Amino acid sequence: MQRRDVLKLGTLVMLAGPRAFAATRLERADVIVIGSGGAGMTAAITVFDAKAKVVVLEKMPITGGNTQLAAGGMNAAGTVFQEKRGIHDSVKLMFDDTYKGGKYLAQPELVEILAHNSSSSIDWLTALGADMSDVGRMGGASVNRTHRPAGGEAVGHHLIHVMRQNAIKRGMDVRTNAKVLKIFETPGGAVSGVVVQNVLGELYSIEAPTVILASGGFSANLERVAKYRPEYAGFSSTNQPGATGDGLDLAADFGAKLVDMEQIQIHPTQAAGSKILITEAVRGNGAICVNRDGKRFMNELTTRDAASAAILKQPGQSAFLVFDEGIRRSLKQIEGYFHLELVKSGKTPEELAKAIGADGGNLAVTFERYNKFQAAKKDDDFGRPDMPRPLKDPSFHVIEIRPGVHYTMGGVAIDVRTRVLGQDGKAIPGLFAAGEVTGGVHGANRLGGNSISETITFGRIAGGEALQFAKENRPF
Amino acid sequence: MNRQIVRALGVAFLFALSAGVQAQQANAAPGNCQRCHDAGLPLPETHPKVKGASIVECAACHASQAGQAKPYPLASRLHRAHVKVALDCTTCHAYAPGTHFAVLGHQGNLGALDAEQYEMVRKAMASWANSPWLAATHGNKQNLSCGACHQSQPIPDDNETVVNKQCVACHGNYDKLASLTRAKLKNPEINPHSSHLGPEIACTVCHQGHRESKPYCLNCHTNFEMPIPGAAAELAAPAAGK
Numbered sequence: 001m002q003r004r005d006v007l008k009l010g011t012l013v014m015l016a017g018p019r020a021f022a023a024t025r026l027e028r029a030d031v032i033v034i035g036s037g038g039a040g041m042t043a044a045i046t047v048f049d050a051k052a053k054v055v056v057l058e059k060m061p062i063t064g065g066n067t068q069l070a071a072g073g074m075n076a077a078g079t080v081f082q083e084k085r086g087i088h089d090s091v092k093l094m095f096d097d098t099y100k101g102g103k104y105l106a107q108p109e110l111v112e113i114l115a116h117n118s119s120s121s122i123d124w125l126t127a128l129g130a131d132m133s134d135v136g137r138m139g140g141a142s143v144n145r146t147h148r149p150a151g152g153e154a155v156g157h158h159l160i161h162v163m164r165q166n167a168i169k170r171g172m173d174v175r176t177n178a179k180v181l182k183i184f185e186t187p188g189g190a191v192s193g194v195v196v197q198n199v200l201g202e203l204y205s206i207e208a209p210t211v212i213l214a215s216g217g218f219s220a221n222l223e224r225v226a227k228y229r230p231e232y233a234g235f236s237s238t239n240q241p242g243a244t245g246d247g248l249d250l251a252a253d254f255g256a257k258l259v260d261m262e263q264i265q266i267h268p269t270q271a272a273g274s275k276i277l278i279t280e281a282v283r284g285n286g287a288i289c290v291n292r293d294g295k296r297f298m299n300e301l302t303t304r305d306a307a308s309a310a311i312l313k314q315p316g317q318s319a320f321l322v323f324d325e326g327i328r329r330s331l332k333q334i335e336g337y338f339h340l341e342l343v344k345s346g347k348t349p350e351e352l353a354k355a356i357g358a359d360g361g362n363l364a365v366t367f368e369r370y371n372k373f374q375a376a377k378k379d380d381d382f383g384r385p386d387m388p389r390p391l392k393d394p395s396f397h398v399i400e401i402r403p404g405v406h407y408t409m410g411g412v413a414i415d416v417r418t419r420v421l422g423q424d425g426k427a428i429p430g431l432f433a434a435g436e437v438t439g440g441v442h443g444a445n446r447l448g449g450n451s452i453s454e455t456i457t458f459g460r461i462a463g464g465e466a467l468q469f470a471k472e473n474r475p476f
Numbered sequence: 477m478n479r480q481i482v483r484a485l486g487v488a489f490l491f492a493l494s495a496g497v498q499a500q501q502a503n504a505a506p507g508n509c510q511r512c513h514d515a516g517l518p519l520p521e522t523h524p525k526v527k528g529a530s531i532v533e534c535a536a537c538h539a540s541q542a543g544q545a546k547p548y549p550l551a552s553r554l555h556r557a558h559v560k561v562a563l564d565c566t567t568c569h570a571y572a573p574g575t576h577f578a579v580l581g582h583q584g585n586l587g588a589l590d591a592e593q594y595e596m597v598r599k600a601m602a603s604w605a606n607s608p609w610l611a612a613t614h615g616n617k618q619n620l621s622c623g624a625c626h627q628s629q630p631i632p633d634d635n636e637t638v639v640n641k642q643c644v645a646c647h648g649n650y651d652k653l654a655s656l657t658r659a660k661l662k663n664p665e666i667n668p669h670s671s672h673l674g675p676e677i678a679c680t681v682c683h684q685g686h687r688e689s690k691p692y693c694l695n696c697h698t699n700f701e702m703p704i705p706g707a708a709a710e711l712a713a714p715a716a717g718k
Binding site: 061164177178341 | 592632633634635636665666672674676677678680692695696698699
């Protein structure tokens with residue numbers, strides 16, 4: 001918050017609490033949703049369809065939050081789409097994968113909610129007009145359960161488009177450039193409304209008995225990341241610029257308890273000098289990883305945290321993803337990296353080495369050695385379990401990569417009804433939260449495909465719970 | 477008790493301000509066009525000699541016509557010419573914070589602006605007459621007045637709905653703009669009007685009338701070369717002596 005806002009807000013609050021705004025502009029709603037990513041829009045649609053008045057407040061000039069950048073998919077167990085493909089999955093299996101993936105640090109009752117409701121969340125999205133009919137697999141899953149649009153569209157792009165269109169069709173009140181500066185409380189400690197800063201920098205207030213925090217994580221707030229994890233200082237972020245964690249401050253000001261804040265996920269392959277994430281599928285489809293000496297240094301298919309740690313040990317704390325025309329052809333997304341001018345190329349390993357300032361002889365040897373392992377289906381150096389393609393089809397290409405801050409597992413503590421918990425562990429009346437702003441669903445590590453799943457499932461619950469609370473506690 | 481003190485201070489502040497306004501009016505002979513223009517200040521060659529002593533008489537020709545730039549819109553000609561030479565609003569307007577804003581010598585009250593809103597309007601007018609930003613491009617090159625973009629809603633809502641609708645009305649939708657932009661792109665695959673952020677986003681995400689414009693893409697795609705009109709950060713100083 002700017003100093004000026006604080007002073008102004010302070011004066012207004014000192015005068016008469018939220019009513020000080022009545023002279024200029026005071027609005028009322030049943031439910032206020034802070035944030036317009038997957039969780040916020042899901043909660044808002046749920047409330048709106050129950051014929052209650054809901055206002056979505058998004059501080060950025062565009063809606064969609066970090067959800068719109070999600071490229072993987074949505075994990076769900078026991079869905080109609082899995083059944084069609086003969087995939088045998090269960091709530092128990094999804095729970096086990098998620099709990100284990102998070103190193104047993106997550107709140108088991110929240111993991112249970114995630115797994116148990118995932119299939120109905122897929123149905124909910126389908127009813128909204130989304131296509132989640134394709135099923136693939138991401139790291140840490142025992143079976144194929146990552147749902148995504150057929151035809152290769154990125155999941156977040158698709159879902160946000162569907163949600164925006166649903167909001168437009170319904171005539172919902174979704175406001176961009178609207179930053180919540182404070183959540184007001186009643187003398188009894190319950191939610192009573194919010195102060196909003198509008199596009200001109202002016203303040204107005206909305207009175208409401210419930211607020212749903214769906215304001216996302218704080219991966220784009222590198223100062224805050226470094227506060228919890230000093231070793232990540234100087235990293236860049238893969239997130240949209242609004243993922244600064246303001247919602248955590250709003251909640252903390254209200255007395256909410258924060259959990260697992262130091263649990264921050266690093267993604268190993270962010271394109272160096274940019275914010276662009278290079279999808280894991282590039283390695284999955286055959287790319288190798290070399291350092292500045294032109295040498296491999298790890299099993300490229302290891303977990304995100306291990307790969308990040310290995311890259312950080314290399315000279316310059318970065319590395320190079322190397323692939324050939326065969327691998328390029330195998331994955332549509334790679335073409336995008338060429339469009340974004342992130343790729344350097346050479347006709348031979350020596351020429352490629354020149355492009356990245358590596359030793360040409362070393363890189364040629366690395367290619368030869370890897371291709372031998374690939375043919376024998378056994379990586380004697382690093383034990384890479386899967387080598388689907390050799391590196392032999394020129395031209396050859398590299399993308400320089402370094403680890404980037406990707407996801408914050410911690411956040412406000414919630415119960416299974418998405419009620420925000422105070423320091424004493426008791427639910428704060430009228431305050432709900434869903435999505436990345438919450439902590440406890442993923443534990444120490446989030447599996448790919450579980451974030452979208454969380455936003456939809458917990459967004460639906462938060463919408464329903466806030467609605468119920470608002471009906472019982474309407475002050476007007 | 478606190479509240480009473482704050483209110484008393486507020487009223488004192490209002491008096492101080494209006495006293496200041498009155499003092500200023502006395503010095504600058506506000507509202508009297510003849511004083512300045514008879515003393516040699518230029519008007520367009522085709523402009524008849526200023527006879528009236530009051531701004532009210534100018535308004536007979538320079539009538540405000542919402543959203544139109546013809547034939548003699550108050551905003552486009554009269555306002556811009558004066559704001560361009562950095563004259564303050566109170567040269568022609570009577571202003572009392574929070575209660576009164578009017579044309580000097582005219583009975584009607586145009587509205588109640590608090591000090592902050594007054595400053596906002598002043599800056600908006602200044603940037604429309606004299607800035608490297610889009611408001612000035614629309615004003616100076618196209619002779620457009622405020623209403624052309626803002627219609628009858630001077631204070632935009634959070635989504636800047638009206639302004640964005642007007643952008644599309646004149647410039648076309650994203651499909652049209654994407655094809656226009658494509659011809660100018662170094663890399664045809666990177667088109668700001670056809671991006672992964674979707675067709676629903678507002679024009680004002682990147683294009684701003686009263687402050688610098690910045691492509692939203694650059695928040696993440698820091699390596700893009702993406703020129704945009706109105707990108708200069710600073711408000712240009714008014715040209716001296718003109």
